Amino acid sequence: xxxxxxxxxxxxxxxxxxxxxxxxxxxxxxxxxxxxxxxxxxxxxxxxxxxxxxxxxxxxxxxxxxxxxxxxxxxxxxxxxxxxxxxxxxxxxxxxxxxxxxxxxxxxxxxxx
Amino acid sequence: xxxxxxxxxxxxxxxxxxxxxxxxxxxxxxxxxxxxxxxxxxxxxxxxxxxxxxxxxxxxxxxxxxxxxxxxxxxxxxxxxxxxxxxxxxxxxxxxxxxxxxxxxxxxxxxxxxx
Numbered sequence: 001x002x003x004x005x006x007x008x009x010x011x012x013x014x015x016x017x018x019x020x021x022x023x024x025x026x027x028x029x030x031x032x033x034x035x036x037x038x039x040x041x042x043x044x045x046x047x048x049x050x051x052x053x054x055x056x057x058x059x060x061x062x063x064x065x066x067x068x069x070x071x072x073x074x075x076x077x078x079x080x081x082x083x084x085x086x087x088x089x090x091x092x093x094x095x096x097x098x099x100x101x102x103x104x105x106x107x108x109x110x111x112x113x
Numbered sequence: 114x115x116x117x118x119x120x121x122x123x124x125x126x127x128x129x130x131x132x133x134x135x136x137x138x139x140x141x142x143x144x145x146x147x148x149x150x151x152x153x154x155x156x157x158x159x160x161x162x163x164x165x166x167x168x169x170x171x172x173x174x175x176x177x178x179x180x181x182x183x184x185x186x187x188x189x190x191x192x193x194x195x196x197x198x199x200x201x202x203x204x205x206x207x208x209x210x211x212x213x214x215x216x217x218x219x220x221x222x223x224x225x226x227x228x
Contacts, residue, residue: 031214033216045216048215092158096214098214
């Protein structure tokens with residue numbers, strides 16, 4: 001079974017631009033969660049989508065948004081990029097229940113110049 | 114608010130020895146799950162072990178076991194017979210809420226296994 005895939009793996013943008021990251025979950029998984037990992041703030045939950053609906057949301061500004069498609073693939077969008085948005089963005093997929101393991105993708109490394 | 118605290122930023126252990134990583138947490142939820150994730154230098158997060166809060170028995174996965182003290186809100190990870198491949202950042206995480214998919218992570222502990 002293929003694992004969670006994230007594209008692109010690396011991205012360089014400049015301040016003020018916007019960016020879209022993509023996550024393809026494991027086949028059969030309906031839940032996709034997004035996390036931001038930085039040296040200063042650690043791992044922080046962004047949001048979770050389940051069956052195309054946002055089910056949980058972290059404490060990030062509205063510049064961070066996401067969506068999920070009918071095939072469970074998810075995209076995350078960051079508008080008006082700031083230097084502080086430089087981070088490793090991880091997505092994780094699961095079957096959707098609290099007891100289910102979350103499987104993480106390799107991450108997208110975003111650098112904002 | 115839910116919090117997870119890992120008080121050991123770095124630890125080292127000799128190959129084949131045993132090491133324990135500490136984690137404390139705080140939550141007002143009655144139903145929650147606790148996890149230990151491993152992130153090696155490749156940055157790929159891997160689940161090491163999980164514990165359902167309603168289960169009193171400590172979880173065990175091969176060389177990895179936990180000491181879950183619910184009243185003390187403590188969740189430590191013991192790695193027995195440490196191997197070089199265990200070198201990684203270890204994160205303690207708390208999952209709660211209606212679906213438990215919102216994980217709150219600790220700051221992590223860097224574990225170095227020495228030969």
